Amino acid sequence: HYPLRRQRQMCIRDSAMRATDAAPMACPGVEPIPRQIALEAASYVLVQQGFSITDAQTFSVRGVRKGFWFGLPHEAVIRIRPGRTDVRVVARYDHSDGGATCRVAENLVAGLQGGR
Numbered sequence: 001h002y003p004l005r006r007q008r009q010m011c012i013r014d015s016a017m018r019a020t021d022a023a024p025m026a027c028p029g030v031e032p033i034p035r036q037i038a039l040e041a042a043s044y045v046l047v048q049q050g051f052s053i054t055d056a057q058t059f060s061v062r063g064v065r066k067g068f069w070f071g072l073p074h075e076a077v078i079r080i081r082p083g084r085t086d087v088r089v090v091a092r093y094d095h096s097d098g099g100a101t102c103r104v105a106e107n108l109v110a111g112l113q114g115g116r
Helices: 039-048 101-113
Strands: 011-012 016-017 052-057 062-065 073-081 084-091
Touching: 039 052, 039 062, 039 073, 039 101, 073 101, 084 101
Parallel strands: none
Antiparallel strands: 011 016, 011 084, 052 062, 062 073, 073 084
16 A cells, blocks of 8 residues: 555646656646546446555545556545546656556546546
């Protein structure tokens, strides 16, 4: 389990933070979903994207997975809020990932929207 407070790279809704950046940076094409997604659907999408569920609460679900290249891990949290659903993805390593964190977030959002 990797707590979000120790983040190196992050994709928050439509933003990503690099290890050397102090502020988030936009992930092109990643936007919050403008409706509430059922917790079961959010959990299903995480599992379908290769994540193991580590925590599920009333309005959020969290999972981790090892990446394809070198087994570098990502952690994702899907937060269900009134009128919207946010996706956060954190890469658990401190070097550039070539946009992999944003691609993970894009795939999760697409899955939540029913596109993948």
